Amino acid sequence: MSRHPKIHPEAPSARASAPLVPRAASRSEQGDPAKDVLTQRSTYVPLAPPRKRGRSCCCRCVCYTLCLLLLLVVAVGATIGILYLVFKPKLPDYSIDRLQLTQFALNQDSSLSTAFNVTITAKNPNEKIGIYYEDGSKITVWYNETKLSEGSLPKFYQGHENTTVIDVEMSGQTQDAAGIMTTLEEQQQTTGNIPLRLRVDQPVRIKFGKLKLMEVRFLVRCGVFVDSLAPNNVIKIQSSSCKFRLRL
Incomplete structure (x- = not known):
């Protein structure tokens, strides 16, 4: 008999691809170490700087x-x-009752000398409030933007629901007044009156019962129309109105 050649299966190659990392060491008890490293890197949160205590105290x-x-x-x-x-409380009331011009003369140096006597009526309508009129007051007479005379009110106390009549003397001297005299004469001939303004700046202290408050200032602004500015004569007041304002 003819013998058939025996075919022996080829043994598996001894050269198997060995893993770079041993299988036993490729995984830790909690997972894959390579994945753990990546996870730690991706979830890293930087620490915030410590807060300054000085800012919080401020x-x-x-x-x-x-x-x-x-x-x-x-x-x-x-x-x-x-x-x-x-x-x-109620606001005080003021009125100009009388205005007398005792001096109104143009001097050789073109200055104007003036003197007024003004009678002011001040009314305190409050039943439980008194008014102390302190030193440092100032009252002035103006024609347009030119101050003619100035003076001051006396110091006194005005009680509840009291009416006080005050006589004030004022005087002044205005430089370069030749043009003012001409304007006054023309206005008197044209309109038959002359507009004057009286301003009062008066420091006062208000008394509520027995409580005396801090000092404040009364500001009074009066517009007066007179018939003329003839010296040594009582000027006729054609109309007048006063506005009162309180300033702290």
Whole structure:
């Protein structure tokens, strides 16, 4: 018999591709170390810098200061409201009753010398409020933008619902007044009157019952139309109106 050649299967190659990392070491107890490294890198969060305590202290101080100011404003507002309800304050009333020109002369150097006597009536209509008229007052007479004379009111106390008549003497000298004299004469001939303005700046202290408040200022502005500016003569007041304003 003929013998067939035996075919022996080829043994597997001994050259197997060995893994770069041993299988036993490729995974840790919690997972793949390569993935763990990537996960740690991707979830890294930088730490915020520590806060400065000085800034927070400053913010707290500002907040406390604002709160104190707010409380102070509320307290002052409440006090003013209570005083208003209890005393029911009313504004004083002023009027110009008499105006006498004792001097009105143009000098050789073109200066104008003037002197006025003014009678002012001041009314305090309040039942529970008194007014202290302090030193440092100023009253002036103006024609257009030119000041003619000035003086001051006396110091006195005006009680509740009181009417006080005040006589004030004023004097002044205006330089380069030749043009003013010409304008006055033309206006008197054209309109038959001369507009004057009286301004009063008076420091006062208000008395609520027995409480005497801080000093404030009364500002009075009066517009007066007179028939003429003849010296040594009582000037006829054709019309007058006064406005009162309070300034702290």
